[in-house]
Amino acid sequence: MCVKRLTTVLAVLLISVVMVWAGGSGETGERDTITVLLNSAGSNDETYRIWSYIFDGFSEETGIEFEYELIANKADYMNKLQLYISSGQLPDIYGCFNGPYSDAAKASGALLNIQAELEDIGVFDKMNKAVVDFLTDANDGIMYLHPQALYSEFFFYRTDIFDKYGLEPPTTWEEFLNVCQILLDNGEVPVVVGGKDNWQLTRYLSFIPWRVTHDDFIMNWIAGTDDFSSNTAAQAGVDLVKTLGTSGYFQRGFTSSDYTDAVNIFFGGTGAIFYGGSGLIPNAKAMYDEGKLGVFPVPSMQGMDNMSTDIPIHAGVGIAFNAKTYDETMRQLLEYAAEHFSEACFNAGVYSPYNDPIPEGMDQLFYDVYPLFENAQQSWVSWDDKLDAATMTSLADAEQELALGMLSEEDFISQMDRTIDTNNGR
Amino acid sequence: MTRTLNKPSVIMMFILPAFITFTLIVIVSIIWVFCVSFLNWNGMTDGSFAGLENYRQLFFEDSNYWEIVGNTFLYTVYELIWQVLGGLLVAIFLTRIRRGRAILQTLYYIPVVISTVAICQIFTKFFSVTPPGMINSLLGLINEDWYYLEWLSNPNMSLEVAAFAEGYKYFGLYMVIFYAALISIPQELEEAARIDGASVLTQILRIKLPYIKPVIISNLIIVLNGSMRSFDVSYLLTKGGPANTSQLLTPYMYKQAFNSLRYGYGSAVAITIVILCVLLGVVLQKIVIRDDKED
Numbered sequence: 246m247c248v249k250r251l252t253t254v255l256a257v258l259l260i261s262v263v264m265v266w267a268g269g270s271g272e273t274g275e276r277d278t279i280t281v282l283l284n285s286a287g288s289n290d291e292t293y294r295i296w297s298y299i300f301d302g303f304s305e306e307t308g309i310e311f312e313y314e315l316i317a318n319k320a321d322y323m324n325k326l327q328l329y330i331s332s333g334q335l336p337d338i339y340g341c342f343n344g345p346y347s348d349a350a351k352a353s354g355a356l357l358n359i360q361a362e363l364e365d366i367g368v369f370d371k372m373n374k375a376v377v378d379f380l381t382d383a384n385d386g387i388m389y390l391h392p393q394a395l396y397s398e399f400f401f402y403r404t405d406i407f408d409k410y411g412l413e414p415p416t417t418w419e420e421f422l423n424v425c426q427i428l429l430d431n432g433e434v435p436v437v438v439g440g441k442d443n444w445q446l447t448r449y450l451s452f453i454p455w456r457v458t459h460d461d462f463i464m465n466w467i468a469g470t471d472d473f474s475s476n477t478a479a480q481a482g483v484d485l486v487k488t489l490g491t492s493g494y495f496q497r498g499f500t501s502s503d504y505t506d507a508v509n510i511f512f513g514g515t516g517a518i519f520y521g522g523s524g525l526i527p528n529a530k531a532m533y534d535e536g537k538l539g540v541f542p543v544p545s546m547q548g549m550d551n552m553s554t555d556i557p558i559h560a561g562v563g564i565a566f567n568a569k570t571y572d573e574t575m576r577q578l579l580e581y582a583a584e585h586f587s588e589a590c591f592n593a594g595v596y597s598p599y600n601d602p603i604p605e606g607m608d609q610l611f612y613d614v615y616p617l618f619e620n621a622q623q624s625w626v627s628w629d630d631k632l633d634a635a636t637m638t639s640l641a642d643a644e645q646e647l648a649l650g651m652l653s654e655e656d657f658i659s660q661m662d663r664t665i666d667t668n669n670g671r
Numbered sequence: 672m673t674r675t676l677n678k679p680s681v682i683m684m685f686i687l688p689a690f691i692t693f694t695l696i697v698i699v700s701i702i703w704v705f706c707v708s709f710l711n712w713n714g715m716t717d718g719s720f721a722g723l724e725n726y727r728q729l730f731f732e733d734s735n736y737w738e739i740v741g742n743t744f745l746y747t748v749y750e751l752i753w754q755v756l757g758g759l760l761v762a763i764f765l766t767r768i769r770r771g772r773a774i775l776q777t778l779y780y781i782p783v784v785i786s787t788v789a790i791c792q793i794f795t796k797f798f799s800v801t802p803p804g805m806i807n808s809l810l811g812l813i814n815e816d817w818y819y820l821e822w823l824s825n826p827n828m829s830l831e832v833a834a835f836a837e838g839y840k841y842f843g844l845y846m847v848i849f850y851a852a853l854i855s856i857p858q859e860l861e862e863a864a865r866i867d868g869a870s871v872l873t874q875i876l877r878i879k880l881p882y883i884k885p886v887i888i889s890n891l892i893i894v895l896n897g898s899m900r901s902f903d904v905s906y907l908l909t910k911g912g913p914a915n916t917s918q919l920l921t922p923y924m925y926k927q928a929f930n931s932l933r934y935g936y937g938s939a940v941a942i943t944i945v946i947l948c949v950l951l952g953v954v955l956q957k958i959v960i961r962d963d964k965e966d
Contacts, residue, residue: 642912649913
């Protein structure tokens with residue numbers, strides 16, 4: 246009797262499970278959900294605002310549901326992404342970094358050739374060339390990732406403080422340091438930086454190599470055909486970080502301020518120069534409208550040939566489509582995204598990677614900055630995307646030590662050249 | 672009932688679930704980590720056998736490792752002072768007062784229940800230099816130069832500030848344990864000592880502390896082990912920086928495994944943490960057993 250009852254219960258359970266499973270797949274066998282993994286804090290950041298705009302619109306048209314997994318912290322996101330890649334469990338759409346992560350995703354067969362799809366849809370040629378350059382795979386020259394948006398970076402400066410001391414926005418790094426010295430002599434905080442976050446100091450380290458060599462230095466350094474000890478542009482970058490850190494040009498306690506702190510410090514009224522970007526236009530609105538704020542591009546390195554692009558442009562965290570789960574529905578979604586992407590970006594207050602006209606009603610700075618990079622051909626080169634994780638971690642420690650004067654330029658150079666060789670098995 | 676509870680099968684029934692859970696979660700994990708420590712593995716692609724290479728690099732090539740081991744020991748000493756000594760002193764003080772004892776106990780205990788993230792945020796604001804936090808604003812009133820003192824970003828100070836923050840958070844917990852132990856001392860002992868003319872200090876040193884010695888030792892072991900494996904405060908407050916000046920072994924293990932994607936190397940660091948904790952535990956146990964025999 247007892248066995249019979251147990252068998253009945255198990256049979257009912259089994260049938261229920263089968264019915265639920267069949268219901269989840271849809272009666273026709275077509276998908277009814279799309280899974281998404283994003284490096285995002287949710288409704289507060291533009292990544293979510295852009296993509297949820299697309300997904301919500303697509304959902305309304307097709308009835309497809311989107312299941313989000315959002316991870317705000319970049320390091321945590323990288324860990325999760327790496328776990329998904331190694332376990333072969335990547336979702337349908339996921340944020341991915343162009344470099345070692347996209348290589349691993351590609352090797353696992355879960356990275357769609359998005360360039361081919363966008364060419365097929367007929368929108369690839371509309372995309373900003375610098376953004377394409379940023380997301381292009383270094384090995385085969387194909388773009389596998391869709392841009393998150395178009396981000397430009399530049400220096401904000403306080404026009405009221407500059408005017409007070411008769412200063413002009415610097416065009417070379419020599420002028421930049423002179424401006425810093427004058428500001429420091431007059432009791433101002435010359436530069437605000439979020440030195441607790443690795444990428445902030447890495448920007449200063451890589452500005453000069455970027456202006457002089459674009460990605461040649463970093464790619465050759467990784468390949469072992471160039472190094473800090475023989476590349477003068479890279480050495481100038483090292484000197485720059487050392488000078489800025491040890492001369493008191495960065496704000497006091499810069500290594501305990503993260504990027505958010507630095508943004509709050511600068512837009513709270515402390516400091517004369519801050520390296521930020523288009524993502525901060527809403528923060529800059531009040532000061533800019535009062536005429537207290539200006540922008541200038543990355544200065545040139547005096548005495549060296551610099552490339553013409555001086556505004557770093559990047560695409561944020563690239564968005565990958567999983568090649569293993571790419572089907573007709575996903576193709577429809579990509580078409581929908583391409584058609585509505587500019588609208589979604591402008592709606593979120595950021596630039597679109599597609600060359601569509603900017604609508605009315607944006608902040609004035611949004612229009613004023615655009616001509617600086619409208620025709621840029623070469624992208625920013627993020628060292629933190631290109632370098633392997635172990636080298637990047639060592640670099641972050643070493644550049645802090647360099648900026649604090651705990652490490653000499655020579656020691657930094659020899660240490661980093663040794664590190665890249667070790668981490669690449671040379 | 673007593674006979675049933677004494678049956679080996681009943682005893683096993685109570686012990687076995689905990690034993691199995693502990694084995695699966697702790698022992699198996701340690702064995703797994705030990706195996707991974709011999710691999711060169713980035714977590715994404717297949718790992719390759721590296722033999723003792725991770726350990727060789729760790730002990731002989733990693734210029735940070737021994738500095739971080741030193742930091743961890745120093746941090747442990749600070750924690751023993753803040754949490755065990757501080758908790759004990761405050762507990763003794765509380766047994767000496769009658770008015771406001773409950774309020775003070777509550778105040779001291781509040782940091783224990785506040786989340787570590789919140790405590791670290793508070794300390795970040797307190798010790799901020801740009802803009803000046805509360806500490807520098809107050810110090811600046813005494814001496815103008817102190818307005819610009821660096822704490823969290825000072826390579827010579829960041830470890831101490833992190834240790835202070837962790838000590839502040841947890842000393843209330845040990846204070847409560849010590850207080851409970853102190854008030855359990857029989858009144859007759861104190862009264863007898865008072866009648867014999869023992870001063871307050873003598874009563875504390877000769878009667879109270881020896882009486883609660885097992886509690887002191889337990890707390891010492893807990894703080895010692897906790898500090899050797901401390902992660903959250905240092906990671907949240909200073910990120911182990913500037914550079915690695917306030918770095919501890921556990922966040923360093925995390926950094927190597929998850930930031931540098933060197934799972935084998937991070938596992939090697941983890942194994943050294945296990946060995947250090949076991950060694951310290953054994954040494955402490957030996958000292959305690961020797962002291963007990965001498966007593």
